[in-house]
Amino acid sequence: MITRSTRGRRAAVIGVSLGVLTTALLSGCSGAGNGSGGADGVVLEFPNFQASEAPFSTWWEEFVAAFEEKYPDVTVDMTDSQNSDRYQETLLTRFAAGDPPEIVQQTTTNFFQLAGADYLADVGDLVPSSWGPLQDTYEWNGETVGVMTLASGLVLYYNEKLLQDAGVDVPTTPEELVKAAEAVYDPANGIYGFAGVSAPQDPKLYNESAMFVVGSGGEWFDGDTPDFTSPEVIKGLGYYKQALATAPPGLQFTQRNELFQSGKAGFMVENANFLGAIQQQAPADVKPFLKPAAVPFPNEPGLASVELSIPKSLDGPTLEAARNFVALAVSPEWQKRYAEVIGAPAPDPDSTADLIAQNPYMELFVQLQDEAVSILPTGPEVRKDFPIYRKEIFDSLVSITSGAVSIEDAMKQLQSSTESQLGS
Amino acid sequence: MTTTSTTGSAGAREFLPAPAGPPSARRRSPRLSLGRRRTIFGYALLTPAILFVGVLIAYPLILSVQLSITPGRFASLNSAGEGITFDHYLTVLTSPETWASLLRTGVYVVGTVVPAFAVGLAIALLLREAFPGRRWLRTMILLPWAVPGVAASAVFLWMFDASFGVVNKLLMHLGLISQPIAWYADPHTAMFAVIVPTAWKLFPFFAMILLAALQTIPGDLYEAARVDGAGRFQQFVHVTWPGVRGAAYIALVIASLGVYREFDFIFPLTRGGPNDSTTTLAIGIYQESFQYSNMGFAAALGIVSIVIAAVFVLLVGRERRKG
Numbered sequence: 001m002i003t004r005s006t007r008g009r010r011a012a013v014i015g016v017s018l019g020v021l022t023t024a025l026l027s028g029c030s031g032a033g034n035g036s037g038g039a040d041g042v043v044l045e046f047p048n049f050q051a052s053e054a055p056f057s058t059w060w061e062e063f064v065a066a067f068e069e070k071y072p073d074v075t076v077d078m079t080d081s082q083n084s085d086r087y088q089e090t091l092l093t094r095f096a097a098g099d100p101p102e103i104v105q106q107t108t109t110n111f112f113q114l115a116g117a118d119y120l121a122d123v124g125d126l127v128p129s130s131w132g133p134l135q136d137t138y139e140w141n142g143e144t145v146g147v148m149t150l151a152s153g154l155v156l157y158y159n160e161k162l163l164q165d166a167g168v169d170v171p172t173t174p175e176e177l178v179k180a181a182e183a184v185y186d187p188a189n190g191i192y193g194f195a196g197v198s199a200p201q202d203p204k205l206y207n208e209s210a211m212f213v214v215g216s217g218g219e220w221f222d223g224d225t226p227d228f229t230s231p232e233v234i235k236g237l238g239y240y241k242q243a244l245a246t247a248p249p250g251l252q253f254t255q256r257n258e259l260f261q262s263g264k265a266g267f268m269v270e271n272a273n274f275l276g277a278i279q280q281q282a283p284a285d286v287k288p289f290l291k292p293a294a295v296p297f298p299n300e301p302g303l304a305s306v307e308l309s310i311p312k313s314l315d316g317p318t319l320e321a322a323r324n325f326v327a328l329a330v331s332p333e334w335q336k337r338y339a340e341v342i343g344a345p346a347p348d349p350d351s352t353a354d355l356i357a358q359n360p361y362m363e364l365f366v367q368l369q370d371e372a373v374s375i376l377p378t379g380p381e382v383r384k385d386f387p388i389y390r391k392e393i394f395d396s397l398v399s400i401t402s403g404a405v406s407i408e409d410a411m412k413q414l415q416s417s418t419e420s421q422l423g424s
Numbered sequence: 425m426t427t428t429s430t431t432g433s434a435g436a437r438e439f440l441p442a443p444a445g446p447p448s449a450r451r452r453s454p455r456l457s458l459g460r461r462r463t464i465f466g467y468a469l470l471t472p473a474i475l476f477v478g479v480l481i482a483y484p485l486i487l488s489v490q491l492s493i494t495p496g497r498f499a500s501l502n503s504a505g506e507g508i509t510f511d512h513y514l515t516v517l518t519s520p521e522t523w524a525s526l527l528r529t530g531v532y533v534v535g536t537v538v539p540a541f542a543v544g545l546a547i548a549l550l551l552r553e554a555f556p557g558r559r560w561l562r563t564m565i566l567l568p569w570a571v572p573g574v575a576a577s578a579v580f581l582w583m584f585d586a587s588f589g590v591v592n593k594l595l596m597h598l599g600l601i602s603q604p605i606a607w608y609a610d611p612h613t614a615m616f617a618v619i620v621p622t623a624w625k626l627f628p629f630f631a632m633i634l635l636a637a638l639q640t641i642p643g644d645l646y647e648a649a650r651v652d653g654a655g656r657f658q659q660f661v662h663v664t665w666p667g668v669r670g671a672a673y674i675a676l677v678i679a680s681l682g683v684y685r686e687f688d689f690i691f692p693l694t695r696g697g698p699n700d701s702t703t704t705l706a707i708g709i710y711q712e713s714f715q716y717s718n719m720g721f722a723a724a725l726g727i728v729s730i731v732i733a734a735v736f737v738l739l740v741g742r743e744r745r746k747g
Contacts, residue, residue, distance in 0.1 A: 198606070250609035
């Protein structure tokens with residue numbers, strides 16, 4: 001016989017047990033491990049946005065297999081992470097929550113954000129001293145907190161057939177570039193001159209505009225001092241505006257690539273490794289006409305665009321494994337393999353010597369990389385807030401290219417606003 | 425057999441063995457009263473719900489408040505609670521950009537909700553009528569509501585593409601424009617071009633809610649109105665609208681709040697640009713936190729946004745009660 005009080009007591013016990021169970025479950029969820037270690041050895045989590053991007057994916061697959069063979073106690077969990085805002089958002093959130101991946105790959109512009117937050121470990125002792133000056137991009141407060149994995153002088157790609165049809169030669173000066181783009185431009189037939197991006201806040205907008213500015217001898221910032229009103233910047237932006245007038249309006253970088261690869265644009269600017277994409281993606285009847293050349297400016301603009309880092313929070317065997325991973329990636333053997341697979345110079349300048357005879361454009365690419373002047377800022381304060389300043393540059397470019405304000409007025413305004421922000 | 429007692433625990437005591445020893449030596453029973461046990465049981469049953477609410481709602485909210493009053497600029501949640509300051513709130517409230525973002529948010533909300541409501545109401549009125557294929561059409565009308573915002577954005581990005589988009593082709597074919605418009609690259613057209621896809625996704629929500637409300641209006645009322653000589657417009661004003669007004673109010677409030685914090689359309693299409701022309705409060709919060717690593721400011725802006733939304737709901741609720 002069961003009394004009400006007995007039932008009540010039992011029910012109370014069940015209820016409390018349910019509560020405790022729920023609490024335990026929730027605690028269990030939050031206390032899940034981070035996967036960076038275990039009884040079977042060390043696991044290095046490595047989100048890689050080049051994991052499915054040929055030809056980089058080939059190199060990464062080979063490299064990771066070789067690393068795991070050399071270090072059998074270490075497993076690399078390489079996942080395909082799209083290089084997008086969401087990826088950077090996830091990365092930042094994971095660092096903020098104290099659970100970063102063991103190997104961090106990011107673009108340089110995103111690197112500034114994590115380096116500025118003091119999240120990255122010094123790996124300076126792993127970088128060979130022979131590496132080019134673009135590696136300096138990853139110096140932060142006297143430490144080397146990133147290893148360059150993709151760097152290039154910017155390359156002018158042109159469509160030889162469109163240039164011949166328009167009766168113009170490959171340009172060697174910015175004036176010639178503008179004239180050639182205008183000569184090729186025939187929008188009624190779907191043919192454009194310079195395939196330049198103009199979609200708002202497209203990251204390539206920065207690279208392309210900076211190419212004209214740096215190529216003309218200017219720079220956005222001299223250290224931490226804004227230099228938007230210098231004659232070289234104004235001159236470079238003048239060429240940029242004229243060239244962009246021959247591009248389809250509102251172009252995004254994926255559309256830009258497609259436009260050029262399909263043979264509908266005379267020129268575009270990209271890294272040396274874009275030649276590999278052309279070889280793989282351009283239609284057979286267009287491919288022979290798409291060729292690289294030096295950008296037609298007095299200065300050669302370039303940038304270190306992708307890097308590897310290790311979180312500062314790692315220690316013990318996990319740190320050792322992560323450092324071994326980076327050390328193997330920068331070794332001469334794997335740098336040489338990189339140049340072979342990618343078809344463009346590796347960060348290590350010595351890695352491409354044997355390949356110059358095999359690749360007709362390798363010598364040009366090596367020369368451009370050697371001469372490259374970085375289009376990215378060097379001042380610590382500007383780099384720390386680079387996304388803010390980049391956005392302000394974007395906004396000014398929109399105003400200029402839409403014709404809302406003159407180049408001079410837009411740059412004066414930008415100079416004034418950035419000076420007040422930087423206190424210069 | 426279960427024995428029940430109307431006297432609660434006292435009645436239950438009849439079935440317990442008599443305690444040993446003199447009454448004075450008897451210890452008082454540690455057992456709780458039935459009422460108390462019921463209270464505990466009730467709270468125990470509520471525990472999972474309280475925990476879920478606490479973890480999913482209260483904790484992030486508390487953390488946001490904590491971040492918003494943490495001094496300096498930081499990008500780590502570990503920094504939360506290191507000191508107290510109201511500087512971020514001061515910056516948020518005195519920044520012209522905050523008010524500009526709020527204005528843009530207002531334009532975006534009104535620009536989206538009003539046409540979406542109008543289209544939704546028209547479609548609901550249409551779907552109330554009996555005609556062949558009505559059931560099929562009802563399902564089709566709901567499809568935009570089921571499409572993820574990001575997927576819809578990709579479609580509209582191509583439709584509004586300056587060079588190859590169907591919108592420009594159509595407008596040029598009709599002779600309404602002579603040159604292609606860079607919808608998402610021009611500060612003057614970008615807001616319109618993000619409003620269109622948002623309204624497209626939203627109108628089925630209104631259609632669904634209003635159709636459900638329309639079906640609750642008795643046919644007798646229309647019959648009576650017709651007998652009294654009311655035309656179609658008068659029937660709408662005096663019968664239909666009073667019948668759906670309550671549902672319309674709820675739908676408008678829910679939809680407005682949804683659009684107020686909308687991110688899925690604006691960010692993929694314009695990222696808040698060009699020249700901040702589509703930077704609403706939601707986009708501003710994202711930019712400050714994830715692009716500029718300014719979590720304290722972003723958290724303060726987020727809290728201010730919540731307060732604005734709460735004030736909006738209170739004001740609308742008060743007006744509704746007055747009505």
